[in-house]
Amino acid sequence: MPFHTTQATHAKKRRVEDSDDEENDDPSDRHNPQSSSRSSSRSSSPELREDLPQRELYQVARTQQKKVNDVKRQLRAMERQLADITNQDDSPPKRGRKKRQMVDGGSEEDTEKLKELAHAFVAMRMVWLHDPPTTFTTVVDSQYNPLERFENRASKIQGELAELLEVLPPRFHGETMRSEWVIKTFCDAMQSQRSNTRSRLRGTCGPNIFSGNDTDLATSESRRDKFQAMIGHTTTPEGASRYETFNVPLLHKDYNRSFDINTVFRGEKPQLVFAAIAFGPGSVTNLKRTGKPTPATSKYMARIWGLRNSTPGCIAGSTIFARWAASADVEFTPRGAETGIDWQADLERYIEYLQNGLNKRKASVLNIFREWDELFFPDSETSLAGTCGDDEDHVEKQMRDVMDLLNADEEEVPTGDN
DSSP states (O other): OOHHHHHHHHHHHHHHHHHHHHHTOOGGGGGSHHHHHHHHHHSOOOOOOTTOOHHHHHHHHHHHHHHHHHHHHHHHHHHHHHHHHHHTOOSOOOTTOOOSOOTTSOOHHHHHHHHHHHHHHHHHTOSOOSOHHHHHHOOOOTTOOGGGTTSSHHHHHHHHHHHHHHHSOGGGSTTTTTSHHHHHHHHHHHHHHHHHHHHHHHTTSHHHHHTOOGGGGTSHHHHHHHHTTTTTEEEOTTSOEEEOSSSOGGGBSSOOSSOOTTTBTOOHHHHHHHHHHHHOHHHHHHHHHHSSOOOSSSOOHHHHHTOOSOOHHHHHHHHHHHHHHTSSOSSOOSBOTTTOOBHHHHHHHHHHHHHHHHHTTOHHHHHHHHHHHHHHOTTOSOOTTOOOHHHHHHHHHHHHHHHHHHHHSOOOOOOOOO
């Protein structure tokens, strides 16, 4: 066969194969940045002219936008590949230098910030989240009403989302907040804070808080025998065992066998628990002895977290931690395995009570926050209770009176030798 005939046959065969390749492309390749690039390079770009009809102009814009999107996908894929290559380096970082990239894409600085925020979130906002992945990825509902926060699961998640958005800096909002790295880092740190508090209350500080000895808190049975009445255990007329939520001696100052709006959430033990969490174990002894939670060290969580005032979450959370520490439950979980107490539900009931009292400016609740702030944040200018109206009016009147006296004083005419 002549050479030119063979060459023509081969060229015809290549054209057929190329055509077959284009027709048999896997549709899924259209979502592949590299495949999209190859496809784009095979098709010619429409010519952009001033006299193009509107429909054709729209088609040109769509084509160009597709190319832009393809390039963006390629860049994201390259960034992920670069991150994978970077994270495959198992050599230890040099002393004194921080790794710039973490496994899931966050810098070490941001990771540490998230952990710190999560620790404070447990102590000051919410001990648990109902469904962390759902909460972090849920879209803000513009119709959400904070006054209805605890009515159903959806509103509870919206409430948790609002709390998170309030404490997280803007750089963690949006798509970043929905990333696996943020969710895992934050939730792991919440669990770490719960675990550390559990150990502190059942170990270092427990005997000092509950005025007992090590053996009283040592076992589930010893805690049940010693403290179950204090944390709300009762027996119904039918002989059934149950735990109260509000009519609990531990919640009250000077408990008198019934719930009292003027003494609830003013009991000593929840306040000692908060001192242990925010000001360190040494502050528990100081609070009992002097009435002030003076830290034993210059590094304590209230300073590290930048706390300025008490919150519904810190009062409710400290109360739950106190009740649990004295309970028969072994693990600190949303529902106690030994007692059957729904700790998470009780926490939310406490927060709802305190938040509603603040919203409606109920005197008994405002006094709760004033007492906690006077105890832990005596110089606070951000107390949720605000200042007492009568005191504020008195100060304003006093200021006007002294200024009137000053204005009525005689003016001294300066004298000079010249």
